[in-house]
Amino acid sequence: MSRTDPWIQDRAINRQVTLVSRPAGEPRKADFKLLEEAVPEPGEGQLLCRTVFLSIDPYMRGRMNDAKSYSSPVALGGVMIGESIAEVIHSNDPSASAGSYVRFSGGWQDYFVCDAKDATVVLQASERGNTSDLMQLSRYLGVMGMPGLTAYVGLLDIGQPREGETLVVSAATGAVGSIVGQIGRLHGCRVIGVAGSGRKCDYAINTLGFDDCVNHHSDRFKHDIAAACPNGIDIYFENVGGKVFENVLPLLNVGSRIPLCGGISYYNLTSLPRGGDKVPVVMRALLVQRVKLQGFIITDHDDRRAEFEANMKNWLEQGTISYREDFSDGLALAPAALIDVLSGNNFGKKVVRVGKVE
Amino acid sequence: MSRTDPWIQDRAINRQVTLVSRPAGEPRKADFKLLEEAVPEPGEGQLLCRTVFLSIDPYMRGRMNDAKSYSSPVALGGVMIGESIAEVIHSNDPSASAGSYVRFSGGWQDYFVCDAKDATVVLQASERGNTSDLMQLSRYLGVMGMPGLTAYVGLLDIGQPREGETLVVSAATGAVGSIVGQIGRLHGCRVIGVAGSGRKCDYAINTLGFDDCVNHHSDRFKHDIAAACPNGIDIYFENVGGKVFENVLPLLNVGSRIPLCGGISYYNLTSLPRGGDKVPVVMRALLVQRVKLQGFIITDHDDRRAEFEANMKNWLEQGTISYREDFSDGLALAPAALIDVLSGNNFGKKVVRVGKVE
Secondary structure, eight states, X not given: OOTTOHHHHHOOEEEEEEEOSOOSSSOOGGGEEEEEEEOOOOOTTEEEEEEXXXXXXXXXXXXXSOSOOSSOOXXXXXXXXXXXXXXEEEESSTTSOTTOEEEEOOOSBSEEEEEGGGSEEEEOGGGOOOHHHHHXXXXXXXXXXHHHHHHHHIIIIIIOOOTTXXXXXXXXXXXXXXHHHHHHHHTTOEEEEEESSHHHXXXXXXTSOOSEEEETTSTTHHHHHHHXXXXXXXXXXBXXXXXXXXXXXXXXXXXXXXXXOOOGGGTTOSSOOSSOOOHHHHHHHHHHTTOEEEEOOGGGXXXXXXXXXXXXXXXXXXXXXXXXXXXXXXXXXXXXXXXXHHHTOOOSXXXXXXXXXX | OOTTXXXXXXXXXXXXXXXXXXXXXXXXXXXXXXXXXXXXXXXXXXXXXXEEEEEOOTTHHHHTSOSOOSSOOOOTTSBOOOOEEXXXXXXXXXXXXXXXXXXXXXXSBSEEEEEGGGSEXXXXXXXXXXXXXXXXXXXXXXXXXXXXXXXHHIIIIIIOOOXXXXXXXXXXXXXTHHHHHHHHHHTTOEEEEEESSHHHHHHHHHTSOOSEEEETTSTTHHHHHHHHOTTOEEEEEBSSOHHHHHHHGGXXXXXXXXXXXOOGGGTTOSSOOSSOOOHHHHHHHHHXXXXXXXXXXXXXXXXXXXXXXXXXXXXXXXXXXOOOEEEEESGGGHHHHHHHHHHTOOOSEEEEEOSOOX
């Protein structure tokens, strides 16, 4: 690449959101810092990419801790991790020409360089349509991306839904939950959502087609969830933990399954919740009802991606599956977007529009 | 049956151990009462049986509570439930002649009547050998019975052991754990026991052939269990819960499995353990390490019994599997035997010798 590349000449600054302190509890904006660096230069076989859409997901909270997990933490002073859709600005590899769009874990920044072999081309330059088509590329971060695959694998492979079973989905209008419930409906399940507002519940019922949806902020939540599940629960898709899990537990049927996808109510904890250890209660319920509870991390399941993408493409084309995105505009809003996601203030898949689609 | 049956004439009293109060916490002997009733009379298709061996198992504690579970509680004033080996005294069915031995949930009493179709003949009258052969019939309550099948199904179907994996077994010298570990060895696992005394640990290593065994009463338990599992844990066979589970949790490998068979450390709890709710810690570990935790109740798995019995018979004949029984003598000692089992004071499969073998 030459520094005379006209695109770069105009935009020689790479803004980055870095992690400057590890939060205790809820992240604060002061835990992040916006830096400006030079735009990196791609080497042999590499691409220089300009971030257009940045995905904001609950798992990012875990990467802010210096704790052993399924992936390394973000280093202090390092760029926050995250998957994005980006335009190839300069290509040193024949697999993706400039003007193509790729998906890659580019992080919270305007530009990044990656090995072409590690990036997934979601739109070749030759297939570029108009701007409104390009705007839809964000779906590769959501319904057609990691959250969609998470829903697909967790529900079908671990949950193993059967016609007529009751499926309860927590974080029901979120990026994963909304897809879980809709795929559950396609498999003949009675689907009950759990969400954090009446508006979200209305959306789950009226737009997503769930059979019912219960607001976990209601004082009557314990009663409402039981009333919504008169035949008990056969699959509980776990995204949240905490109070929702506790109230689902007594409703589990014999032989029920819990795909354990996340526990967002725990992510900002700084100490064990008070009021006694409920592990004995959980274990007793899992034993007495012969429950299978299985944790999974979607990066283990790339072998399921081709089938998922083919099915989801059909469902979207047929209008069988709906999805909703919740955009924030501008890289500088990424910290606030994550804080919102962790407290349930998003409504749909959270995406930050970092760069113009043009 | 006629009251002139000479056997009954001599022994017309049926002693029964009944439940007279529901324990709060550890059962006390005063929760039980020894009654004397008339020996019941068998009807059409029924057997009158004389209890010889009574099995004492941890699950019995759950049946003493008036709580929803996988089986009904023992009624107040009712005879304590339990599986036994019994001699058929009088038969009104051709399937089991007098002098045969059967296995049946006869309860804590000298005599019972059952439908012949519900009893399992473990020795036909025509095959009766000498007294020492008859003494071995207790194995049908242990290694060849419910605890053996529990070990077999839990380890093989849920645990799915693979050559070279590390298997940790709690309650390692108990009726179930001792068999789990030995079957694990046969499948090429490195087997680490957890037991409650140095003597039990020595037995697990020297007689059962475990690779190592750790005493959970040691102050260094957390260190010892980690040191015994340098490659982490691939299967944790859960019989106990509590401190053992908490210290196993950080050692679980990615993709590990937890057959959830019991939680004996919880059975006598009267309130939630203090010190904060550890559910978030458990859920995080299960998620990050993609663990499958699955509860099971052995009565669901009768379809596995034939294969189990054939394999276990071979293993016993070849001397591949060892087992140990811990006898109490006399029906009146059954309450103390259960109290012992719940506090880990037994050493091997607990069996009460109720009647003479003759």
